[in-house]
Amino acid sequence: xxxxxxxxxxxGVVQGVIIGGALAYLTTVLILDAxxxxxxxxxxxxxxxxxxxxxxxxxxxxxxxxxxxPVVNVFExxxxxxxxxxxxxxxxxxxxxxxxxxxxxxxxPNDAFWSLTATDTVGYMVSTSSGRSSxxxxxxxxxxxxGSVDILLQAQAPxxxxxxxxxxxxxxxxxxxxxxxxxxxxxxxxxEVPPVVEVRP
Amino acid sequence: xxxxxxxxxxxxTAVILAIFVWxxxxxxxxxxxxxxxxxxxxxxxxxxxxxxxFIWLWPRITVGGFKxxxxxxxxxxxPIPVNTLYAVPHRSSQTASTGSLIATGxxxxxxxxxxxxxxxxxxxxxxxEMDGRYYSIQFTDxxxxxxxxxxxxxxxxxxxxxxxxCARSRRGEAPAEMHxxxxxxxxxxxxxRVFAAGEDDRVAAYALAKQIRLTAPGHxx
Numbered sequence: 108x109x110x111x112x113x114x115x116x117x118x119g120v121v122q123g124v125i126i127g128g129a130l131a132y133l134t135t136v137l138i139l140d141a142x143x144x145x146x147x148x149x150x151x152x153x154x155x156x157x158x159x160x161x162x163x164x165x166x167x168x169x170x171x172x173x174x175x176x177p178v179v180n181v182f183e184x185x186x187x188x189x190x191x192x193x194x195x196x197x198x199x200x201x202x203x204x205x206x207x208x209x210x211x212x213x214x215x216p217n218d219a220f221w222s223l224t225a226t227d228t229v230g231y232m233v234s235t236s237s238g239r240s241s242x243x244x245x246x247x248x249x250x251x252x253x254g255s256v257d258i259l260l261q262a263q264a265p266x267x268x269x270x271x272x273x274x275x276x277x278x279x280x281x282x283x284x285x286x287x288x289x290x291x292x293x294x295x296x297x298x299e300v301p302p303v304v305e306v307r308p
Numbered sequence: 309x310x311x312x313x314x315x316x317x318x319x320x321t322a323v324i325l326a327i328f329v330w331x332x333x334x335x336x337x338x339x340x341x342x343x344x345x346x347x348x349x350x351x352x353x354x355x356x357x358x359x360x361x362f363i364w365l366w367p368r369i370t371v372g373g374f375k376x377x378x379x380x381x382x383x384x385x386x387p388i389p390v391n392t393l394y395a396v397p398h399r400s401s402q403t404a405s406t407g408s409l410i411a412t413g414x415x416x417x418x419x420x421x422x423x424x425x426x427x428x429x430x431x432x433x434x435x436x437e438m439d440g441r442y443y444s445i446q447f448t449d450x451x452x453x454x455x456x457x458x459x460x461x462x463x464x465x466x467x468x469x470x471x472x473x474c475a476r477s478r479r480g481e482a483p484a485e486m487h488x489x490x491x492x493x494x495x496x497x498x499x500x501r502v503f504a505a506g507e508d509d510r511v512a513a514y515a516l517a518k519q520i521r522l523t524a525p526g527h528x529x
Contacts, residue, residue, distance in 0.1 A: 119335060119343070123350030126328050130351065131358025133321065138359070139366065160446075162454040170366035173453040177370045178497060181455050184444055184462055219442040219461065220503060222416050229314045232401055232411045240401050241415040245505050285414050287442060287503075288462055 142171035151302035152196065153188040153284065186215075186289040190282040191228070194302025201277040204261035204306045211254030216290025216298065220244050223258065224283045225275045233276040242273045260303065367453030374409075374497050375450070378423050383410055391431055393422040393498065395517035399510060418510070418517045420445070420500030427494050429525070430474045432486070435459060436519035438466035442503035445520065447489070447496045456496070457489050472525065498522075 115121065146168060147154045158164055159172045160181045179187060192198055193205060207223075215221040222243035227233050232240045242248065242258055247270050250256050259265050259272045260282075284300060292298040335343045378388045388394040400413040413419055424431060424447070433445070444460030458464075459471055464487070472482040475494050482488035500520050504513035 119347030120350050122331055123347040124354050126331070126347070127351035127354025128358050129324060129328070130355045131362055134355065134359050135362035135366070138363065160448070160453070160455040162449075162452070162456055164452075164454065167363065169452050169454065170363045173367045173370040178374060178446075178448050178453070178499065180444070180446060181458075184446070184455075184458065184460075220416055222414055224415065226412070230412045232415070234401075243416055245416075287414075287501075 136174075138167070139171040139174045142167045143175040146172060147175070148296075150299045152192045152194050153190045153300040153302075155182075155186065155188045157182045157296075159187075183289070183294060184287070186286045186293050188284040188300050190284075190303055191279075192303075194304050197305070198279055199260075199275075199282065199303065200279050201262040201275045204259065204308070205275075205303045206306050207258045207260070207303050208301055209256045209258070210301070211250075213301065214244065214256060215284070215286040215300070216292050217244075217286045217288050218290065219287035221284065221286040223273060224285070225260065225273055226281050226283060227276055228279050228281055230281065230283070233280075239274060242271070246270070259306075261306075368450055371448055371450040371453055371497050374421075375423050377409055378421055378497075383419070383421055388422055390423050390425045391522050393420050393500065393520055393522055395420045395500075395502075395514060395520070397514050399504060399507075414501075416503060416505070417501040418504050418513050420498070420502065420517050420520055422498045422522060424473060424491075424496045424498055424522065425494065426473065426475045426491065430472050432523045432525055433459060433471040433473055433489075434519070434521045434523060435469055435471075436516055437468045438502075438516060440466050441513070441516065442466075443501060443516075443520075445498060445500045447491060447498060449492050450495055450497065451493060456492055459489070460501075473522075 143156070146158055147156050156172060156176055158168060159176045159179050164172065176187065179185070190199065199205070220243055222241045224232065224241040226240070248256050248258070249268055249270050257271055260275050261272070262275050262277050265272050282303065286293060290298075332344055332347070335347065379390065380387055382388045383394060383396045384398070385394055396410055396419045398410075399415050399418065400410050401415045410419055435443075435445070438461070442461050443466070444458055444462065446455050447457040448454070449456045470486045472486045472488045474488060474490055476490040476492055500517065502513050502517040504510045
């Protein structure tokens with residue numbers, strides 16, 4: 108037995124287990140990310156995964172969606188969109204200012220509420236100087252004359268009214284738009300979230 | 309810790325891979341190519357089996373992470389015992405500085421969390437009169453990660469109700485005044501969400517969230 112153990116120790120079997128295990132983990136991450144990407148619908152830079160949390164997903168999909176959006180609601184309960192890029196595909200950063208323009212009647216239809224949150228790149232809310240990190244359908248958004256609504260995303264307070272301002276973290280950030288009890292237009296797939304557009308000074 | 313790994317995933321991976329290359333290189337330098345045959349064979353076998361096992365276990369590992377967070381740490385009020393629910397009194401933005409899991413949530417919701425274990429028999433979920441206020445309680449199965457049941461505005465309405473939570477294999481009828489919910493396994497992650505319109509509404513929402521309770525069935529069986 109002693110000979111066997113010293114052979115194991117010297118042969119590289121232990122190192123093989125460690126290397127194989129670590130490569131298995133990395134391969135799993137790559138596979139699950141690829142599966143999650145295939146399950147993700149992207150429109151205007153916003154990503155949504157309709158099958159997250161649904162019963163009946165297969166071996167790969169259920170694992171991939173737990174990795175992408177752990178223990179989130181099913182889509183009929185809450186629709187989630189995330190954006191890490193603006194409408195032209197550039198990474199969102201607090202160094203720049205952005206606007207999301209919702210035409211009249213195009214705020215997310217719902218039977219509960221919607222909210223737009225700015226988080227760090229991992230998904231955690233960040234303390235902002237204003238103490239606010241989301242805007243929603245009950246935070247007193249001001250409509251334009253034509254009934255449309257603009258939401259401003261920037262690190263510094265805008266000149267004038269601040270009701271439509273979503274303070275952003277200073278570095279790279281991520282947006283999460285949640286719509287609880289989404290309306291038929293969302294569940295059917297007809298609704299698209301407008302793009303995040305950079306505002307040039 | 310998770311947050312650190314997620315944020316620095318690429319550099320950490322690069323360092324680990326560099327160490328592996330160095331280990332293999334040292335072996336070849338010392339004993340020629342044949343010196344890495346056992347290492348290579350074992351690595352490939354573990355790699356292939358490992359991928360299958362990791363994918364298979366991924367939902368369980370993820371939901372298990374929430375289980376540990378609930379049973380060991382809780383959400384600010386200390387560990388949450390099995391078969392009890394804890395209502396987080398604060399909104400997500402108020403926990404932003406702490407790095408709490410709750411800071412990944414929505415600011416318009418108060419969260420309720422708990423771990424359900426039906427090994428010792430069914431449990432009862434009580435919900436109060438929500439009077440039209442949006443709320444939901446999600447039951448997530450640990451083996452698949454699927455949300456196997458919901459109680460709340462969308463599925464059961466906002467009136468007061470009692471639900472008998474059973475493992476699917478269990479026979480017998482629920483008492484007449486209770487709705488029966490069958491779960492595929494003997495345990496589930498429970499996540500409750502109660503709408504709070506803002507700081508002014510938070511106290512009222514919290515009073516309701518605290519009344520969402522898990523209890524033992526009133527009569528012995």
